């Protein structure tokens with residue numbers, strides 16, 4: 001897609017109540033996803049990034065806020081000088097399928113004082129399903145956190161980033177797992193519910209109810 005066309009596409013975001021960037025593989029559509037993440041971040045539009053969508057938000061933040069213009073995922077540019085998203089060390093580059101990090105795994109909340117912990121009814125941990133080969137580069141975390149992006153959920157080793165939030169934003173959430181896999185009719189997944197509540201101005205009231213245990 002020509003750059004000009006991509007830029008004009010942000011027009012369609014102007015009336016968006018929220019933005020969701022879902023999972024995916026390869027670099028198809030990544031430019032547009034990056035613009036959507038940037039638009040949501042800069043304009044306080046509720047954002048949920050799932051798996052690739054979380055990785056996109058980290059790249060976008062590194063480029064725009066840390067001014068690392070070449071920040072990228074090794075999935076899109078294996079030689080990037082600023083790999084903010086890297087190939088997971090235990091994966092295999094030659095064998096696909098079962099070499100992915102798959103299945104239900106535990107994410108530990110690093111603080112109870114974050115929007116996702118509250119949405120998950122103040123749990124200390126969640127178990128959600130995974131399907132990915134790349135991850136946020138653990139060596140970049142302190143730089144990203146100093147600039148305001150916080151990693152509020154990590155795996156049991158503490159090295160794998162599972163949930164990010166931008167506390168200065170009304171609802172800017174990225175999850176490395178796939179909350180859609182455990183979502184059920186009448187029992188919506190917490191990150192999706194949070195996105196819709198934020199988009200309709202009901203997030204604060206819902207979170208308060210969670211806090212006082214009346215839900």
Ligand SMILES: NC(=O)CC[C@H](N)C(=O)O
Pocket residue numbers: 022023024025026050051052053075131132133134135
């Ligand atoms: N399911 C996904 O969105 C995968 C994201 C990315 N392509 C990875 O392999 O890590």
